[in-house]
Amino acid sequence: MKDENILNMTALEVARAIRSGDITSPQATEAVLSAIEEKDGELNGYIRVFGDRAIARASEVQKQIERGALDYPLAGVPYAIKDNICTEGIPTTCGSKMLENFIPPYSATVVHDLERAGAVSVGKLNLDEFCMGSTSETSFFGPVKNPWDTTRVPGGSSGGAAASVAARMSFYAYGSDTGGSIRQPCSYCGVSGIKPTYGSVSRFGLIAYASSLDQIGPIGRDMLDCAAALNQIIGKDPADQTTIDTVPIDLSAASEFSGKGLRIGVPEDFFAEGIDPEVEAAVRKAVHVFSELGASVTSFRLPIARYAIPTYYIIACAEACSNLSRYDGIKYGYRSQNAKSLSDIYVMSRSEGFGLEVKRRIMLGNYVLSSGFYDAYYKKALQSKALIRKAFDEAFVKYDLILGPTAPSTAPRIGESLSDPLRMYLSDVYTVLPNIVGLPSASIPCGFDRNNMPVGLQMIGPYRSEQTMVGAACLFQRSTAYHLRFPEKRGEDA
């Protein structure tokens, strides 16, 4: 089979083709590696690519599959992983000069899970430095480009992950989502992704940004791929005490999900001032598809949404300034060569090792936690969090799913957001709410704007409602073709 035909398959199709002997895992891996070779010079989605190492791993997995020793649903399929997830013996940089030469002495729990499942890693993906950004421009290793239009950003912080899936440089990928870092790049790049219920996936070995918000999740070409990818990494982990028991998603049930009786709520507050009219139109049209498929759709008010961004940035920066205090130039990471005293090592290593956005968030975190301000900011944010939880609890009595836009606009041009951080923060206005209270959320492609840039539909569900969310998303994708378009077809479709 030609590389091109292999690359056009979904991850589950590749897995089936490997099982049936139509192709081999090394063949699929070679195809992905050539696509990376061809495109990533421009896109910069990968920080590190495993050439021979990936082929060797694929050959080993292939033998196990042929022996019948591996029957996981995605065995042998090449994937890639965001470079804030620790891989033993392989540099894990978090997109920062601070960790440029950091080689983790252990692997994240999800990496062990993936090894067991016969997944083949082809590389580590680019991201905003320490995930602090919504455009993948703050990486020490240079900005990632959007495969649909390389003058635009892919979103962030999992921009490398979303770009790699969109550009067919990986069959599926894992990112992490603290305030939208999986869903917003999925929206900008026209791919699907899930931010699972907080605690479904172990954070052990995920480099911490804001621990109460961080969650690892999958990005794929369609929701079924995402569900299969999520199933590989869920479960309770003694190394992460916030993990919960999670039931895997039933893929065949998801493929047969019916919209009849599904109760959908649409918060009108998500269409307030600031949303691009083309995004609004695409999202409303997508919601209408659900009502045509038998779901009941109701508009409702979610006024607490107004406080999402302030609540998020207080909590995220407070946790970040504490989490990032570990980078002291002593135990690992960058140490300034100019430092003479111990105190110099701390200050100079941090000042030289962190980029400006990271410094800004650490300082903002210090500000909101400092004595005299703690009650006005941090405590207030935790009270707001309680009110957000209450608002969702009430909404989920009436609705099975909440639908709305993933981001207020399509992908902006490179450089536009860097000059105005507040504007960049506001691009996460719809995605931060689920993180604040730990709810599962997903983004799927639901249209294109006049520049042919993808629009994303965000789904938010009650705790552990991934089965329903994936089912509804699969139903949408069986009825529409947005997820089937990819950047190379741009000319033909336009």
Added chain:
Amino acid sequence: MIRMTDIHEAPPEPASIGAEQIEYLEQLARIRLSGEEKERTARDLSKILDYIEMLGELDTEGVDPLSHPVTTEPVFREDKAVNDDRRDAMLRNAPEHKDGCFKVPKTVE
């Protein structure tokens, strides 16, 4: 580990962020900004804090702060060591080490 309790100065008054506040935050964060970075950070933080102030209008009277929305039960395990001795592996990432220890400049004169 950087201990925030090392710093005893009284915090400045809340206002838009000026040079004095930036200096205080630099101490708290153990970060030293360049002249240009200082100006930009003061401007950006003022703008962000202005926006965040909006939270003040939210009525939170009698609302208990919420920390853990999903996991509420404390998790216990046996008090038993499960890790091996991996000292050398852990030291491999240290910028400087000597005789199985992290190496730092003299801390006591």
